[in-house]
Amino acid sequence: DTGVSQDPRHKITKRGQNVTFRCDPISExxxxxxxxxxxxxxxxxxxxxxxxxxxxxxxxxxxxxxAERPKGSFSTLEIQRTEQGDSAMYLCASSSYYExxxxxxxxxxxx
Amino acid sequence: ELxxxxxxxxxxxxxxxxxxxxxxYSTTxxxxxxxxxxxxxxxESLFVLLSNGAVKQEGRLMASLxxxxxxxxxxxxxxxxxxxxxxxxxxxxxxGSQGNLIFGKGTKLSVKP
Numbered sequence: 001d002t003g004v005s006q007d008p009r010h011k012i013t014k015r016g017q018n019v020t021f022r023c024d025p026i027s028e029x030x031x032x033x034x035x036x037x038x039x040x041x042x043x044x045x046x047x048x049x050x051x052x053x054x055x056x057x058x059x060x061x062x063x064x065x066x067a068e069r070p071k072g073s074f075s076t077l078e079i080q081r082t083e084q085g086d087s088a089m090y091l092c093a094s095s096s097y098y099e100x101x102x103x104x105x106x107x108x109x110x111x
Numbered sequence: 112e113l114x115x116x117x118x119x120x121x122x123x124x125x126x127x128x129x130x131x132x133x134x135x136y137s138t139t140x141x142x143x144x145x146x147x148x149x150x151x152x153x154x155e156s157l158f159v160l161l162s163n164g165a166v167k168q169e170g171r172l173m174a175s176l177x178x179x180x181x182x183x184x185x186x187x188x189x190x191x192x193x194x195x196x197x198x199x200x201x202x203x204x205x206x207g208s209q210g211n212l213i214f215g216k217g218t219k220l221s222v223k224p
Contacts, residue, residue: 033212099156099159100212102155102156
């Protein structure tokens with residue numbers, strides 16, 4: 001399978017814990033995006049990488065969130081001190097010039 | 112700031128009928144995407160519309176883009192139950208973040224026999 005992959009697919013954590021998600025983009029894509037989707041809403045942009053450089057962060061990305069893309073390959077999204085409001089589907093997309101392909105998502109539940 | 116409005120938000124159709132979903136957006140964008148999402152799943156790409164006047168068709172779905180009116184439509188012909196899903200339009204944002212997509216709230220389509 002050469003699509004976008006994400007790990008884990010589901011994560012349940014207690015409030016206050018840290019969590020980290022991983023995204024493996026399509027290998028030849030140099031652009032990578034993170035989005036968050038809550039129930040009944042469309043995805044919202046979080047942050048964007050071109051190769052290893054993080055070029056933009058949404059105002060939705062509070063100081064508790066950090067993302068990396070070492071060597072311009074896979075990316076990680078870490079949430080520190082999780083809150084119940086962080087419960088959502090976290091989607092990663094990688095992009096060629098014409099298309100943005102989405103991974104299967106990581107569903108986070110904060111209890 | 113680019114904003115997107117889809118309507119209707121909910122659409123209940125009978126099989127065999129035709130309908131159109133509308134997507135309006137607030138500022139200039141030359142590229143617009145349509146995605147389908149099934150419950151609990153990720154987004155499946157349907158169409159990428161790259162220029163004014165672009166029209167693309169796949170099966171019972173046809174999408175068009177009018178960049179001057181800032182309007183895209185997704186037309187459903189002779190609906191079948193398998194088309195039941197949520198459909199999102201997403202123009203590409205060039206204003207700040209070099210290409211992230213701005214999504215509407217989605218149109219939840221239910222096709223009934």
